[in-house]
Amino acid sequence: NAGVMQNPRHLVRRRGQEARLRCSPMKGHSHVYWYRQLPEEGLKFMVYLQKENIIDESGMPKERFSAEFPKEGPSILRIQQVVRGDSAAYFCASSPPSGASTDTQYFGPGTRLTVL
Amino acid sequence: GQNIDQPTEMTATEGAIVQINCTYQTSGFNGLFWYQQHAGEAPTFLSYNVLDGLEEKGRFSSFLSRSKGYSYLLLKELQMKDSATYLCAVSPSSNTGKLIFGQGTTLQVKP
Numbered sequence: 001n002a003g004v005m006q007n008p009r010h011l012v013r014r015r016g017q018e019a020r021l022r023c024s025p026m027k028g029h030s031h032v033y034w035y036r037q038l039p040e041e042g043l044k045f046m047v048y049l050q051k052e053n054i055i056d057e058s059g060m061p062k063e064r065f066s067a068e069f070p071k072e073g074p075s076i077l078r079i080q081q082v083v084r085g086d087s088a089a090y091f092c093a094s095s096p097p098s099g100a101s102t103d104t105q106y107f108g109p110g111t112r113l114t115v116l
Numbered sequence: 117g118q119n120i121d122q123p124t125e126m127t128a129t130e131g132a133i134v135q136i137n138c139t140y141q142t143s144g145f146n147g148l149f150w151y152q153q154h155a156g157e158a159p160t161f162l163s164y165n166v167l168d169g170l171e172e173k174g175r176f177s178s179f180l181s182r183s184k185g186y187s188y189l190l191l192k193e194l195q196m197k198d199s200a201t202y203l204c205a206v207s208p209s210s211n212t213g214k215l216i217f218g219q220g221t222t223l224q225v226k227p
Contacts (some may be wrong), residue, residue, distance in 0.1 A: 003158075031213060033213060033214070033215075035215075041219060042203065042217040042218055042219040042220055043203065043215075043217040045215060045217075048213050048214055055213075056211075056212040056213075056214055058212075091158065103213065104149070104161050104164065105161075105213065105215065106161065107151075107160070109157065109158045
């Protein structure tokens with residue numbers, strides 16, 4: 001069984017460029033979560049999505065960041081005009097379609113974004 | 117506010133028992149999770165508690181006291197491969213799957 005897939009695993013961008021991070025949930029999962037892990041810090045929730053819906057984006061920065069989970073294809077976390085402070089590991093997690101808040105979230109390997 | 121506290125680092129000896137504590141203060145409580153994260157890898161699920169008491173799963177056990185806002189993860193018969201960061205996370209609401217994580221406890225197991 002394939003787990004949560006994320007790509008790319010490593011991404012280097014220059015300041016001002018755009019970063020696109022992709023996440024394919026586990027087979028049968030329809031809920032996706034994005035978290036950011038800054039150096040020496042814990043995981044911070046960013047956004048929770050179901051297919052074609054954003055359920056909770058309370059952790060998303062107000063500007064430059066957006067997320068989507070289309071009907072077909074992976075979930076995308078998009079960061080426009082990246083700055084050095086965006087350098088972090090971005091983890092995606094997925095959970096089953098029951099949608100219970102107590103469903104276990106399974107994490108992908110993360111994308112490590114470095115902004116030069 | 118939301119606050120989850122764990123010790124930053126712990127050291128233990130192979131074969132021993134170690135207890136990693138977690139205290140939380142959150143706006144709501146809908147369950148507590150423990151994850152293990154090896155350096156450069158994804159967090160992997162270890163345990164889930166929503167009711168008070170001890171949940172045992174092989175060498176790992178997790179305890180919860182909701183009245184005290186307290187949990188611990190107990191690791192028995194430590195092995196070198198248990199060297200990792202252990203993350204405590206709280207689900208604060210039934211309306212969202214959002215998890216609030218502590219900063220993690222990095223455990224080093226020595227021979």
